[in-house]
Amino acid sequence: MAEEPGTPKKGISGYGKGSVDTVLSVDDVARDAEKLSANKPPKQQLTELTKGEAFLSIDGLVAGYGKMEIIHNFDLRVGAGQSLCLIGPNGAGKSTILHSIYGFTNITGGVISVNGNDITRLSPNDKLKNAGIAYILQDNSVFPDMTVEENLLMGGFLKDSTDEAHAAAERVFEKYSRLKDRRDQRAGVLSGGERRLLEISRALIMEPDVLLVDEPSIGLEPRFIDMVFEILDDLQNHEGKTIIMVEQNAKKGLEFADIGYVLVSGELAMAGTGDELLEDPEIGRLFLGG
Ligand SMILES: Nc1ncnc2c1ncn2[C@@H]1O[C@H](COP(=O)(O)OP(=O)(O)O)[C@@H](O)[C@H]1O
């Protein structure tokens, strides 16, 4: 990439794996990303990306923590069995959107609906038990001193009976022999990839339609990153799950997802198919390492 005359070499590493002179600092990314938000995508464009009726939709969401407003008038559309990945600078509010869908934030405006039902104000327990939405906790939510099976059963705490939870756990074990082989072992002995699989599986116990996944690749070695994306791909394409994901590894996330959204300062800045965003030069420069 040509540098403007007089531009000092960037010493701080921000995003991506470009060579030193193509790496932008976190501040550069934040400032340049602001410029992307000039043309907010119209709702019509979001609707077209779903290739049919939206299964989960968000209209005019205003949300935050306490009195602090983080998300401003945000819209989203995802079809049944589709995947959508949110990318954007650190602190843009990506996790806050997942938190809002799941019911962890203070929502002061807008509507979130699933399958035509308004779920905006349901508690997280109701979302999981009755609305078919599961939130996969970010990194390190496995209890290392409990067995794999005990960890899995914790995902069924809202089931009406322990028999139902056990039956669901058996279904998970039938699907993932890697976990079955270790069911009686302490979860602490699992590899990073197996631990992530256990975190995902625990969410599957409630048989959700929608999976909210925050940074599935975080802290994993590359070979496990591919494994986790394969697991998510299978859940989407063979089990029909709708997936909304946040991924700092924008390349992996956009390669995976049908739809990509760029979030900047709590607002939607760009939307497209995952492939369209991957090919966009500005996205490449800001989020894909040049
Ligand atoms: N639990 C919380 N309480 C108060 N502020 C929070 C909380 N979680 C995140 N924030 C703030 O919300 C903003 C958006 O954070 P987040 O959604 O985590 O961004 P991202 O996931 O895009 O990096 C940040 O300014 C962050 O400091």
Ligand SMILES: [Mg+2]
């Ligand atoms: Mg986050």
